[in-house]
Each structure stands twice: as C-alpha cells, then as structure tokens.
Amino acid sequence: MTHALPQGSTAERVTLRSALRDLPAYKPGKSAAVAGTVQYKLSSNENPYPPLPSVRESVAEAAAGINLYPDMACETITEAVARRWGVSPASVSFGAGSVEVASQIIRAVAGEGDEVIFAWRSFEAYPILTALAGAKAVHVPLTQDERHDLPAMAAAVNEHTRVIFVCTPNNPTGTSVTADELHDFMAAVPKDVLVVIDEAYVHFNVDPAAAQGIDFFRAYANVVILHTFSKAYGLAGLRIGYAIAPDYVSAALRAVAIPFGVSALAQKAALASLAAEEEIEARISSLVTERDKLQRGLVEIGWDVCPSEANFVWLRIGATTREIEDIFTHAGVIVRAYPGDGIRISVGAPEANDQAIHAARDAFNHFTTTSALAQEI
Ligand SMILES: Cc1ncc(COP(=O)(O)O)c(C=O)c1O
Structure with a gap:
C-alpha cells in the first residue's frame, strides 16, 4: 500500500517531492477497540507490563x-x-x-x-x-x-x-x-x-x-x-x-x-x-517463557512456526492471511497481518497468549481446509 495523496486543482498546489508519490505507508498494529468485548492487542510488539x-x-x-x-x-x-x-x-x-x-x-x-x-x-x-x-x-x-x-x-x-x-x-x-x-x-x-x-x-x-x-x-x-x-x-x-x-x-x-x-x-x-536492570531482566525472562509457551502451543496445534528469538512469533500463511486475521479478531486477539504473507503475534500477558493459542486452533482448521481445497482446484 502506498500513501494516497489527495487530488485537487493543480493551479493552486505546491509541488511535493516526487519521492512521496510511491512511498509505502507505515501500518501501525491495529488497536483493540471493540467496546464491550475483551480484546488483546498483540499487534505492535509492545511490552505488556505497565511502567515500573x-x-x-x-x-x-x-x-x-x-x-x-x-x-x-x-x-x-x-x-x-x-x-x-x-x-x-x-x-x-x-x-x-x-x-x-x-x-x-x-x-x-x-x-x-x-x-x-x-x-x-x-x-x-x-x-x-x-x-x-x-x-x-x-x-x-x-x-x-x-x-x-x-x-x-x-x-x-x-x-x-x-x-x-x-x-x-x-x-x-x-x-x-x-x-x-x-x-x-x-x-x-x-x-x-x-x-x-x-x-x-x-x-x-x-x-x-x-x-x-x-x-x-x-x-x-x-x-x-x-x-x-x-x-x-x-x-x-x-x-x-x-x-x-x-x-x-x-x-x-x-x-x-x-x-x-x-x-x-x-x-x-x-x-x-x-x-x-534487575526488575527489567525478570520481566524479560517472563516474556521469554511466555514466548516459548506460545510457540509450543502453536506447534502442538500443527502450525509450522520458525523459532523466534524476539517477543513475537510469525506464521507464514500466504493467501489466507486476511481470513486468518479475522478468525483471531473474532476470538478477541488483534494480530498484525501482512496481507499475502503472514501474521505476527506479539507476546502479551499470559491470558492474552492463552487466548491466542485458543484462536490459533480455529485458525489452523480453516488454514488446512482452505489449503486442501486450493490443492484440489
Ligand atoms: C526492528 C525494529 N527496529 C526499530 C524499531 C523502532 O522502534 P522504536 O522507534 O520504538 O525505538 C522497531 C519497532 O517496531 C523494530 O521492529
């Protein structure tokens, strides 16, 4: 996606740099913003702990x-x-x-x-x-x-x-x-x-x-x-x-x-x-434990997860990315989707990660069914 620059009468427009014409847009992770439902924002690689x-x-x-x-x-x-x-x-x-x-x-x-x-x-x-x-x-x-x-x-x-x-x-x-x-x-x-x-x-x-x-x-x-x-x-x-x-x-x-x-x-x-530093180290080590839990949970479901050394995990799912993102969203888990490529799930608080694993089960069923159908066609 690139920035859509508004069109207008050219007579009164200043000349913007041509570099802006094809500039890719930075997409921040979506916010958890549906009122009345529990939603976990796992879309921006943020630290779930409040400030010390x-x-x-x-x-x-x-x-x-x-x-x-x-x-x-x-x-x-x-x-x-x-x-x-x-x-x-x-x-x-x-x-x-x-x-x-x-x-x-x-x-x-x-x-x-x-x-x-x-x-x-x-x-x-x-x-x-x-x-x-x-x-x-x-x-x-x-x-x-x-x-x-x-x-x-x-x-x-x-x-x-x-x-x-x-x-x-x-x-x-x-x-x-x-x-x-x-x-x-x-x-x-x-x-x-x-x-x-x-x-x-x-x-x-x-x-x-x-x-x-x-x-x-x-x-x-x-x-x-x-x-x-x-x-x-x-x-x-x-x-x-x-x-x-x-x-x-x-x-x-x-x-x-x-x-x-x-x-x-x-x-x-x-x-x-x-x-x-000591308190920060303790938090990092909990996040690493949670990351490993999330990763293990996904692998047990059947997802092919490449080992992550960061505070997020990556699922390469190609064409079904949007549909899989929707399944996570409906389960209250906001993930970061890269259309056509895959989704990134940030490591959050323990209950958010548990919910992500829960959503990943439905997502996997959809993914395998869709992939099987695609192969039959
Ligand atoms: C690889 C990488 N570098 C740099 C940054 C920038 O982080 P910040 O500007 O918050 O320090 C990010 C943020 O997501 C990142 O993923």
Whole structure:
C-alpha cells in the first residue's frame, strides 16, 4: 500500500517531492477497540507490563519541567548508556525512538543515487526511510527458513551501496543471525559501507550462537548498533532509542537529528530503567517463557512456526492471511497481518497468549481446509 495523496486543482498546489508519490505507508498494529468485548492487542510488539514504579516517579518528576526544552545533548542518559556498554559517550547518540535514529543514519549516509540494502520481509520502516532520503531500497529475500540471506545481501553490494541493515532478531520473523554468519558477512562487505545491526529485540534473544552487536561494533570500524527502550524496557510511548557508532558517525547523526527531539520525560524514564536492570531482566525472562509457551502451543496445534528469538512469533500463511486475521479478531486477539504473507503475534500477558493459542486452533482448521481445497482446484 502506498500513501494516497489527495487530488485537487493543480493551479493552486505546491509541488511535493516526487519521492512521496510511491512511498509505502507505515501500518501501525491495529488497536483493540471493540467496546464491550475483551480484546488483546498483540499487534505492535509492545511490552505488556505497565511502567515500573521507579520509572513512573521519574516521569512524574520530569513532568514538572515540561515548560522547558529538554537537554538537547541528552548528556546524562548518554553517559549512562556509554557506561552500560563500556564505550565512549562520543559513540552514543539518541533519537525519538530507534526508528528516528534509523532515519538519521540513512539521511547522514545515503541520498540520491545511493542504495540501502535490507532483508525482506523486515522492519517496514526501512523502505520508507530510504525512499524519503531519495535513495534506492534493495530488498533481499529471506531464506526459506525465514532468516537473513547474508551471502545474498553481500552479493547485492555494488558501488552505490551506502548502508546495509541487519535486523536481528528480525521483525516480523523473529529469526536471528549467528556470530559466525555475521563475521563472514563483514569480511565480504567493503569497509566504506555502513552496516547497521538493528537490535530492537536483542534482549529476548537467548540463542548462545547469536551475534551480539556490541562485539561487532568493537571489531569493525563500519558497524553501528541500534537499540531501543521501546521493547524490553517498555517505554514505547515515550520514544527513545540510540545508536552506538564510530565517533564521527555519531557526530553526523547528531547533526541530522531533529533539535530537542528526545523529551526530558523520555530521557529520565530511560535513566530510571537502566537503574532498574534487575526488575527489567525478570520481566524479560517472563516474556521469554511466555514466548516459548506460545510457540509450543502453536506447534502442538500443527502450525509450522520458525523459532523466534524476539517477543513475537510469525506464521507464514500466504493467501489466507486476511481470513486468518479475522478468525483471531473474532476470538478477541488483534494480530498484525501482512496481507499475502503472514501474521505476527506479539507476546502479551499470559491470558492474552492463552487466548491466542485458543484462536490459533480455529485458525489452523480453516488454514488446512482452505489449503486442501486450493490443492484440489
Ligand atoms: C526492528 C525494529 N527496529 C526499530 C524499531 C523502532 O522502534 P522504536 O522507534 O520504538 O525505538 C522497531 C519497532 O517496531 C523494530 O521492529
């Protein structure tokens, strides 16, 4: 789907950038909004836990100062993140969510005539941000088992390539890349191409073989890692994310950032969240247990689920996606549908996940019947 720009009399219209013409629309997960019925919103990879008391307190305190601009340099949270990762504060830069940082990266590095490579399907903001920068998006299909095809991505590099996104775990499939695979990939990528390791869901990844972005940032001069406070830390509504990048790249990201883009509330909440690492870890581990329960439940029903290392699971169901989405919706479970491709179910509170498993049973019966019919035709 692309943005439909309203038509009107051309005489009185200003000229919009042609890049907007075919811009894919970002589709947020649907809300649970049917009055009088219990509905679980499992469509946006949100954290089902409410904010920690210490985080609420810090936000309430910061609210007393919202007549003032926030610290544009994000100094205190920059230092805290730098300490957390053992990197220089000069390597850390912020944005209003990691999606804004991704936009900064593309705008700082790629423009007209340049190319940005990413796996597909992956995070749907990549093609939008690339098009907005005037650059060309290069989609490299995932493998049959829903993983990044890193050799194919390396083979797609040419003299126009400026940025490559490696989303691990990948949204929406939940698969992650291993350290060995990523080292081989890095060896094949020219040193002047920026490799962005988008680790929005890294906290949920328990695969010991998985690549850890920070190791790659330390080992290679052309790596940026992208982190967010939206998912494991549960601050999606406050909008704060960051990059750890070589110092000169960080300086470029700050240069293209929207001034005062990260609110004081977000900065303070992120700081309080870092100080509550133990409580956050306990929540992450419960979510991982719930994810594994959801995954097991789906497999027991008969669904072919690729193992997820994120806070969601992916069902590739192709043409029946819309119908399957409806079955979930009727059962009170709002999932994220990618028409023609599949659905993504975020991990929610235990009863929401139980209801998703319940709905998945009806959905599976429909799926198998429809597939059988399609084969007969
Ligand atoms: C892979 C990936 N990266 C980045 C983001 C952006 O998250 P935020 O802007 O909330 O930090 C998302 C959000 O869904 C995501 O899935």
